[in-house]
Amino acid sequence: MELVLFDIQENRFALRASAVSQVLESLAVTPLPYAPPEVEGLVNVTGTVLLKIDLALRLGMPARTADANGNLLVVITGHENIALQVDRVHNKINLDESLLTPYVDPDKRNLVCGEFTLNERMILLLDEQSLDMRNMDPTGVPEGGGGLIGFDLHDTARTDAAKQANNDMATVTVEDCGETYALHMAHVQEIVEIGALTQLPGATPEVQGLMQLRGQALLIVSLGGLLHRPNTTESKFVLVVKVQGLQLGVSVSAILGIERYPREAVQAVAGSQDAQLEGYLNGAASREGHMTGLLSMTGLLSPQAVAHYQRFLTQQTTFMLHNNHLVPSAMRRMLSFRLGSERCALPLGLVDRVEEYTASVDLPEGDQSLSGVIQIKGEIAPVIDLRKMLGVAPLETSSYVVVRVDNEPWALIVDRIERVIDIEEANITPVRNQQNDYLNEVGKLDGELISLITLAPLTLAAKRQMK
Numbered sequence: 001m002e003l004v005l006f007d008i009q010e011n012r013f014a015l016r017a018s019a020v021s022q023v024l025e026s027l028a029v030t031p032l033p034y035a036p037p038e039v040e041g042l043v044n045v046t047g048t049v050l051l052k053i054d055l056a057l058r059l060g061m062p063a064r065t066a067d068a069n070g071n072l073l074v075v076i077t078g079h080e081n082i083a084l085q086v087d088r089v090h091n092k093i094n095l096d097e098s099l100l101t102p103y104v105d106p107d108k109r110n111l112v113c114g115e116f117t118l119n120e121r122m123i124l125l126l127d128e129q130s131l132d133m134r135n136m137d138p139t140g141v142p143e144g145g146g147g148l149i150g151f152d153l154h155d156t157a158r159t160d161a162a163k164q165a166n167n168d169m170a171t172v173t174v175e176d177c178g179e180t181y182a183l184h185m186a187h188v189q190e191i192v193e194i195g196a197l198t199q200l201p202g203a204t205p206e207v208q209g210l211m212q213l214r215g216q217a218l219l220i221v222s223l224g225g226l227l228h229r230p231n232t233t234e235s236k237f238v239l240v241v242k243v244q245g246l247q248l249g250v251s252v253s254a255i256l257g258i259e260r261y262p263r264e265a266v267q268a269v270a271g272s273q274d275a276q277l278e279g280y281l282n283g284a285a286s287r288e289g290h291m292t293g294l295l296s297m298t299g300l301l302s303p304q305a306v307a308h309y310q311r312f313l314t315q316q317t318t319f320m321l322h323n324n325h326l327v328p329s330a331m332r333r334m335l336s337f338r339l340g341s342e343r344c345a346l347p348l349g350l351v352d353r354v355e356e357y358t359a360s361v362d363l364p365e366g367d368q369s370l371s372g373v374i375q376i377k378g379e380i381a382p383v384i385d386l387r388k389m390l391g392v393a394p395l396e397t398s399s400y401v402v403v404r405v406d407n408e409p410w411a412l413i414v415d416r417i418e419r420v421i422d423i424e425e426a427n428i429t430p431v432r433n434q435q436n437d438y439l440n441e442v443g444k445l446d447g448e449l450i451s452l453i454t455l456a457p458l459t460l461a462a463k464r465q466m467k
Contacts, residue, residue: 001097002356005090005123006073008056012090012123014116015075017356019128022074023089023419027052028193030237030255039133043083044190045074051133052083058111058131071419077132084131091416092398093118100125169261171281172239173292175254177224177232180292182259182281187297189240194220194251203312208235208251219309220249226300227276243301246310266294275299332425332443336418336450337401340392344414344451345421345443346401352409354417355400374411376402381409386453389438405458421445428452 002017022045029041029052038057042049052072070087095116102114113127170185197209197220206225210217220238224231235251242248266279276299281292334345335354353376360372360383371383381402387394400411423443431442441452 001095003093003095006086007088008086014123014125015128017092019076020073021076024072026072030191050081050083055084075128078129082131169263171259173256173259174252175256176252177229182292182294187241192238194235194238218249220251222251244306246306331422333422336421337414338416339387339414340395342392342451344453346453350403352402352404355402357398357400379409381411383411385413410458
C-alpha cells in the first residue's frame with residue numbers, strides 16, 4: 001500500500017497515494033457564505049474551483065493549526081476533488097498492509113480508518129471517501145436568505161443546466177469604497193488575492209498597474225476608479241474578468257460572498273442614466289435591506305474603455321522591454337523529483353503520468369543505456385535510470401516518470417516524486433549543451449538549486465531504435 005505522509009500540528013497522518021492527485025503550495029481562498037465551519041472557502045487549482053477543507057476541524061481539533069506556508073493536498077474522494085491544507089508533506093512510503101491496524105465500524109465509514117507505527121511513531125490513516133462534501137448543508141442561513149454554491153470554471157454544461165433548472169441568478173458580492181456591489185458570476189473567471197503591482201507611467205487614474213498571475217501580466221483596474229468613487233479603502237482581492245477578448249483584473253477591498261437571487265429580484269434604476277448599473281438587489285442574509293448595486297459589465301467596461309486599455313498596453317510594450325526589471329518574469333511549470341539526494345525537475349508538459357516502481361524486464365544484448373522494459377497501461381516502455389545517466393547514487397527507487405517521445409512511452413526511474421513547481425525563467429541558467437547529456441540547465445527556487453532535465457538524448461535513442 002503506497003501512502004503519502006503529512007503533519008497537522010504535532011500529529012502525523014497518511015492518505016492513500018492513489019487519492020492524492022497534486023501537492024501544491026498555499027493558494028488564495030475565497031470565502032463561501034453559509035458554509036460549514038470546516039469549509040474554509042474556494043481555491044482555484046489550474047482553472048478548477050475546489051472546496052478547501054480545514055482538516056484540523058474535521059478531525060475534532062479545537063482550532064485551525066495548518067501552517068499557511070505549508071502544502072495543499074488535492075484529494076480525490078471518489079466523487080469529487082477537494083483541497084486540504086497541511087503543515088508539511090513528508091514523502092511516500094510503501095506499507096505492508098499487515099502492519100496496519102484497521103478501525104472497523106460496521107455501520108458507517110470512519111474518517112480515521114486505521115493506524116500503524118513507523119520509526120516508533122503512531123500514524124493515523126484517513127479514509128479519503130469520508131472527506132466527501134457533496135451533501136454538506138448550509139449553516140447560519142436566515143429564513144429566505146442566501147445560498148451555498150460551488151462551481152467549476154470549465155464545467156459550463158453543468159452550471160448552465162443548474163441555472164436553467166432554477167432560473168436563479170448567481171452573483172459575486174463585493175465591497176469597495178464603502179459600497180456594496182454584485183457582479184454576475186458568469187463574468188468572473190476567478191478570484192485571487194491582489195499581489196505586487198508594477199506601476200505604469202501615463203496610466204489613467206483607475207489603472208493600478210500590472211500584476212503577475214501564473215507567469216502572465218494582468219492589467220489591474222480598481223472598481224472604485226471605474227465607478228469614479230473616491231479611493232478610501234485598500235484593494236485586497238482581484239476579480240479576473242474577460243471583456244471583448246481582453247483579460248483584466250478588477251480590484252476590490254472585500255469579497256462578501258457568492259449568492260443567488262431570483263431574476264425578478266432586480267429592482268430597476270428609476271430615472272437614472274447610469275449605464276454601469278443594471279439595477280439594485282435587496283441584500284441577502286445579514287445584509288438584507290442593504291441595497292446592493294448590480295453592475296453591468298458592458299457599462300462598467302465599455303467598448304471604448306476596453307479599446308483604450310488595449311492601446312495603452314500596446315504602447316507600454318516598448319517601454320517595458322527597455323525596463324526589464326519591470327517585466328513580470330515568465331514562469332516554467334515543472335514536476336520536481338529526487339534522484340538520490342539531488343533535486344531535479346522535468347517540464348510538466350512532457351510528463352504523461354507517474355507510476356509506482358516495479359521491476360523491469362532485462363533485454364539480452366540490449367542498449368547499455370537501457371535498464372530493461374516494463375508494461376504500462378498495455379504499452380511496452382523502455383526504462384531509463386536517470387540516476388545512472390547522471391552518475392547519482394540511488395536511495396529509494398520508488399517511482400517511474402512516464403514521458404512520451406515521438407508519441408512513444410519511456411519510463412524514467414526516479415527516487416521520489418515531490419510536487420509541481422513554478423520557476424521563473426530569469427532564475428534558469430544554461431550549464432551544458434551536449435546532445436547526449438540529460439542535464440542542460442539549472443534553476444533556482446527558494447534559494448535551492450534544481451537540476452533541469454532535457455529529453456534530447458531520448459529523442460536520439462528513439463531515432464536509433466527506428467533504424
